[in-house]
Amino acid sequence: MWGGGAVAPEDRLDGAATRRVIRRAARLGRPFRRTMLGAVGFVAMATSATIAGPLLVRHGIDAGIRVGDRGQLGVAIVGYLVVVMIAFFGSRGQYLLVNRAGEGFLRELRLRLFAHIQRQSLGFFDENKAGVLVARMTADIESMSELVQWGLLQFVSAGILLAVALVVLLSLSWQLTLVALLVLPVIVIASIKFQRDSNQAYLGVRERVGENLSSIQENLAGVRVIQASARVPEQRRRFGESNRSLFDAHLHSVRVSTWYFGLVELAGVVATALGLAAGGWLVANGSVSVGTVVAVVLLLASLFEPVQQLSQLYNTVQSAGASLHKMFAILDTEPDVDERVGASDLPATGDLVVDAVTFAYPSTATPALRDASLTIADGERIALVGPTGAGKSTLAKLIARLYDPDAGTISLGDRDLRDATMRSLRDRIVVVPQEGFLFNGTIADNLRLARPTADDAELRRALDRIGALEHIDAFPEGLHTEVRERGSRLSAGERQLVSLARAALVDPAVLVLDEATSNLDPGTEATVERALERLMEGRTVVVVAHRLSTVQRADRVVVCDGGRIVEVGTWDELAARDGGRFAALVAAWRADQPVG
Secondary structure: OOOOOOOOHHHOOOHHHHHHHHHHHHHHOHHHHHHHHHHHHHHHHHHHHHHHHHHHHHHHHHHHHOOOOHHHHHHHHHHHHHHHHHHHHHHHHHHHHHHHHHHHHHHHHHHHHHHHHHHOOHHHHHHOOHHHHHHHHOHHHHHHHHHHHHHHHHHHHHHHHHHHHHHHHHHHOHHHHHHHHHHHHHHHHHHHHHHHHHHHHHHHHHHHHHHHHHHHHHHHHOHHHHHHOOOHHHHHHHHHHHHHHHHHHHHHHHHHHHHHHHHHHHHHHHHHHHHHHHHHHHHHHOOOOHHHHHHHHHHHHHHHHHHHHHHHHHHHHHHHHHHHHHHHHHHOOOOOOOOOOOOEOOOOOOOEEEEEEEEOOOOOOOOOEEEEEEEEOOOOEEEEEOOOOOOHHHHHHHHOOOOOOOEEEEEEOOEEHHHEOHHHHHHHEEEEOOOOOOOOOEHHHHHOOOOOOOOHHHHHHHHHHOOOHHHHHOOOOHHHOEOOHHHOOOOHHHHHHHHHHHHHHHOOOEEEEEOOOOOOOHHHHHHHHHHHHHHHOOOEEEEEOOOHHHHHOOOEEEEEEOOEEEEEEOHHHHHOOOOOHHHHHHHHHHOOOOOO
């Protein structure tokens, strides 16, 4: 873990990297360029009014007050009021337009990031914590809001104001301008140091934000386990460490900013003092007028205020650049499991063939499955058994193409799964997990995850197909019963029935099951077992078996051990084999010993 505001060396952003990610973000913002051009027009209006103000003050002093001409003084006052109004409407116009474009850009970025994450394969989620991904979608995008809502336009505004103010200052009095700019080398040196320190500081903050949100998400998801295990004090301590790390990273970034902005502000005060001192001497010599000195002092504020704004903007750019760096790293990650160019639909039926498959998870060097070969006939039921870590769950995931094998092939009806369209793959091969996961919404909403276009009649037929319609109709709202977050309003068995009906709605050729009844109480288990038996009729079934009864109903048993398929046969064949792995597993089951 990288603490104290530091970041991993490979994640550091130099100035060139920051400019690259900002340019890339600008390309994403092209649909909003007309709105931004309109905002730039308002910027030009506000900048012109800001520069005109000191010049009108000069005119009022020199042509009005000094010579006692009330008419010229009135002209200056009226003119000043007009430019104030122009500045007001210019600033309001640019604010409205830039916020419209900025919010639109952030909306599109959220959608693009969410859609890309949804495309990723399981390996991506094995390597990235859910809380960190949430941070990318929320905190990192919010950290950019300041930049896209006002920062980029502020850059244009400050740049124009700085250039115009410098030209006007030199035209009024080049001597006063040069004296005031004696502090410029100090600002340049400080800016170089600030650039070097701030990019590291803001990447550190983004890193800590992700870790902190990950810790919060993990603790909320596991709150029942934490309380049941009396781990509240320990989890509070661990979150305190994560929170302290975030606090230290923020504090480090604040220290980096504080000294720099303070120095820029001090430089502005010193420049004004130098301008007044030199101006007094030049007025005494008759070289410049009092009005010119006053205008120069006022314009110096217009000179150093943009410098401060650009410094603050650089601060914002660094923070946004760090966030964009993290987000683009996700957007540049291609799914391990994706649809190939020229992919075609899987056949509706056919044998499922696993041919010399080897696979290792990205986080481990040791293969979870080695040189596995198996042919499953169309309509056959296969039970995968073995101890924990034997490779049976891995084989089931590969058959469902949740991962792609490192070597070998898996095919359905002589078609390699990697050559199939993702739509046909998910229609032909459906996974039913051990615990049915439901999203917040109604039962109907959750069923339509399988087929969004299905009407209520089709949903009812799917429920009836597995014998669950009467059970769902028992709810007062029936299909339109709200299940709440994670389906908390339903029992484990009811959630599993919805999950099975979802599979029935797809009507797949192959079912991959992680024994859907292993976590249910005996009363609910019988209901789900009947539904499952109906769902399996006429289909190829691959089940990761945890129970003796499940294995007995299979046509063949596949025994996995040490990442290899070590035995294949019927129950009777394998149970009768002296010294066989399956015979040992049966003996363990019958003795009520836990098996993985």
